[in-house]
Amino acid sequence: MIRSFLAAECPMLRLFVLLCLLVTLPAFADAPKTFNAAKKIAWRLYAERPSTFYCQCAYNGNRVDLNNCGYSPRKQLRRAQRLEWEHVVPAWVIGHQRQCWQNGGRKNCTRTDATFKAAEADLHNLVPSIGEVNGDRSNYALGMLSDKPTQYGSCPMVVNFKAKTAMPPAHTRGAAARIYLYMAERYQLRLSKLDRRTYEAWSRQYPISEWERWRNQQVGCVMGHGNPYVGAIDPSRCSPLRRAGNPQRNSG
Template sequence: MFIHLLCLLAPALVVAAPLDFSQAKTEARQYIYYDRHTQGDAYCGCNWIWTGRSGGRVDLAGCGYQVRAQANRAQRIEWEHIVPASDFGRQRQCWQQGGRAQCTASDPVFSVMEADLHNLTPVVGEVNADRSNYGFGMLPGTTAQHGACDVRVDFTRRTVQPRAAFRGQIARTYFYMADRYDLRLSGAQQRLFMAWDRQYPVSDWERERDRRIAARMGHGNPFVSGARQWSLNHRNSRDGLVSAVPAQAASTVVHGNRNSHIYHLPHCPGYTAMAERNRVSFSSPASAEAAGYRRARNCP
């Protein structure tokens, strides 16, 4: 009886890493941050109410936030790539051939990086927009531009100073992404993040966050657990490049037509019919839709 029960439960215990950014945002809400909406977002410490599959409405008054320029985005929670997609995308061949859309369409490793839960965190949308893909740094002469939100942005120098409570997690996320996906960090970046890693040790929440993410993705951040330490000119493990792309991703290949911007699944009539020169491959329907494609009407 006990063995039979285990057999019934086993499929529910098997999880796979999210296949794309859209799925990652949904999983981040459901499994990682589901109970953190009253603990404050990463940049400002603002609470929010969950809405939709992965969004949220920010309590601006409760955290003393003042809108700088974009009222609509200030009111909503968005998902921030701590290491920007452009940073890791530019180090992939696909980026040179067509930017993020091309990488999403043709590079499974980019899709894995874009969907990596260790690199995602919920933030106030306007601050997400203001951060853009700027690098992190210290800005002692810059005043706060978002009320009580203690994040500072220098738009001329394209630099963001995050609040102190978030700096250690930023550092350890950069170490993780660089180590796992063989990304290059400048000497100045390494020194800054090594200082933040020392000054802002791993918190109880960062450890719990790492455990939750590991349960979904199958691996934790070794720079959070202490299994690895970063030193200047660290030699990257490249674990994310030598590991196989999740089997689920390999089995779901979507064909899109670059002329019509319509995509077909393997069971669809047009899946094998289109000319090779017109074919664009995606890892999932969500990836195709993110690139501006729609599903064929004869493809249920």
């Protein structure tokens, strides 16, 4: 139902989303208060479906099986083999608009700005990623490019370093767009008109997948709320986080 409502572009859309974001549900685990804590929880959340976001490569612990998905490293083999946790909306996008960033960058924001710290630790914005892709994407916006996807073998991710833009594979565009729209609403981030139009178009064009609903439920049980652009969570399906290994120190 929420999909049809959003697609209708009702003038009350933003008010509706903001109201949804204010409603939290009891969770079996407290929402993480730091990025490091979020990464440790993320290992457990994705243990049932260990596959990277953009390239759909299987991983075990912090090691990615590149052969599993036909990934060819562009430049950095060692980092390509490493699983990292990526902010879909980069920390730079979250923080550079804030005063704390002007006075000391990300470290200062993490230390002194409660809103930035909460956004940095928001599991709705965190996905498993091949380390090289995470590094190449950097803080670039997601958008459409005319480049052919040849940089990473069979993984159809494209990074245009000159344009400072990354084009995600079609299967992730809808999910990435809904993450951007959620983060912009919840943390009052300013998106450019072009970026907002792109993400709203992707959200309409690429339907919510079964994986995205599963992820929203998993993350929502911990955060206490779902991403309204995906849907509400079912509290009766929340269960305590099971033990899962390898809370490695990977960054996004």
